[in-house]
């Protein structure tokens with residue numbers, strides 16, 4: 001059993017930021033491993049540790065900068081990593097789910113995994129569609145928003161819970177091979193140990209261009225064009241209490257007393 | 265030209281988002297000069313079709329196969345309907361189930377997909393508005409080509425009302441059962457916990473701004489001196505710092521207290537889904553641009569590690 005985990009480096013915006021040319025200036029962005037992918041990595045690494053899987057490989061579509069994030073996955077126990085990049089992707093402001101899935105499809109063809117784990121969504125663009133799009137392309141079964149996973153490799157089935165709205169789980173059996181999109185909270189992602197970080201330096205990080213995968217730059221010319229990016233006009237009509245902590249806390253305390261929710 | 269909106273139901277009931285889809289679909293159909301078709305698949309599809317017959321709907325197609333949602337059935341049914349109707353735009357809810365079939369059907373019909381859309385316009389092509397970076401920015405996306413699939417964020421459009429005069433048809437789709445790769449074996453409700461947030465009148469809710477588990481003591485103390493019930497955003501529960509039943513939001517409790525104080529919570533859409541019905545919302549956050557302030561009635565832009573101790577002092 002081989003597991004492929006898709007990993008994305010995401011940008012988080014600092015409190016203060018500027019938008020220019022449909023982009024947020026680099027100095028206001030902090031890069032990190034996508035929160036959902038952290039749980040997918042843990043799930044995959046756990047399968048190897050439990051002897052359910054033989055190998056867990058991560059794949060990311062991202063520029064050189066994202067190697068820091070990939071090393072994090074390696075340090076947490078992923079066996080080896082693949083990074084796909086091409087200058088044509090750098091120029092694309094927005095990769096639609098289908099383009100991402102086409103790139104990942106080519107990697108799946110090379111690697112032939114039995115199980116692909118993705119995050120439910122990427123924290124930055126929050127499309128939430130790559131995993132299921134990929135499943136459709138490669139002819140795997142799938143389940144979206146999985147918060148519990150029990151793999152029965154002998155029976156070629158994944159017993160999963162899908163987290164629906166309102167605290168209800170759907171309990172489902174998914175035939176393998178499958179793509180599962182992993183929800184936060186499914187496990188407790190580990191921190192990379194010092195030993196893990198050292199070992200990660202020696203692990204294989206294979207960089208591939210689009211041509212290596214039999215693709216070309218036209219993949220970046222998807223049907224979606226980002227035409228505007230702006231700060232939404234605030235809909236806020238909130239009364240903001242001004243002052244230092246003591247003053248604002250005083251305002252709030254007074255409000256709560258007047259409102260009668262506090263007895264003290 | 266037609267818009268095909270796919271309704272959602274669970275446990276014998278249409279979900280609210282289905283009626284919102286009708287509004288979004290009608291607006292888009294008007295802008296593009298198209299008819300609005302609605303598909304309702306599985307469950308008591310015929311009864312659902314009657315309920316979906318609201319003003320502005322031109323035709324409803326009820327596919328009576330199966331009970332609850334199964335993405336393979338949905339994909340096959342929509343493929344069959346699309347072969348017949350040739351829809352220009354496919355609309356689905358941006359719900360957990362929507363995310364389980366919309367990307368697959370978009371890919372199989374070769375439709376560009378835009379998810380979690382909060383506004384739609386048509387100007388010789390589809391223009392969708394959606395958020396990025398945790399609601400800190402909005403973007404507009406133009407779709408090249410004539411067709412698209414879109415998932416629509418719940419509660420962004422008002423529900424369609426009034427009795428319509430749609431043509432209702434029952435469609436017999438031959439579902440290929442050998443192609444169904446997932447089998448739903450049941451549903452599980454989250455276990456009941458120590459408190460019922462739904463009944464609480466005064467909630468103090470804590471988010472990732474608390475940083476460390478040890479720091480939760482501060483919030484516990486605040487709850488003690490004020491008599492508030494403690495809730496939280498998802499990351500706190502994901503970290504096992506608080507039990508599941510404390511989570512407020514789309515996948516947790518939907519609460520309606522008199523007063524809800526959100527501390528160190530950014531106001532992600534999935535959190536807001538669980539607390540926007542609170543009578544008064546008060547936010548404490550260091551980031552003046554945090555989306556939580558958009559729905560707050562009162563706010564403090566400040567560091568919770570300064571404001572909360574001062575607040576505790578007020579009540580001691």
Ligand SMILES: Cc1cc2nc3c(=O)[nH]c(=O)nc-3n(C[C@H](O)[C@H](O)[C@H](O)COP(=O)(O)OP(=O)(O)OC[C@H]3O[C@@H](n4cnc5c(N)ncnc54)[C@H](O)[C@@H]3O)c2cc1C
Nearest residue numbers: 471472473497498513514515528529530534535550551568
């Ligand atoms: C399918 C799905 C379902 C989900 N269901 C839920 C759900 O039910 N409930 C839920 O909550 N989320 C849910 N989420 C997750 C949601 O998208 C957000 O990730 C989550 O709500 C963020 O939690 P947060 O606001 O605590 O953290 P963040 O977004 O990280 O925000 C932390 C906030 O704290 C502020 N802050 C930091 N330090 C301080 C300080 N010292 N003083 C004051 N403020 C500070 C920051 O400015 C920031 O605004 C779901 C997501 C998905 C995809």
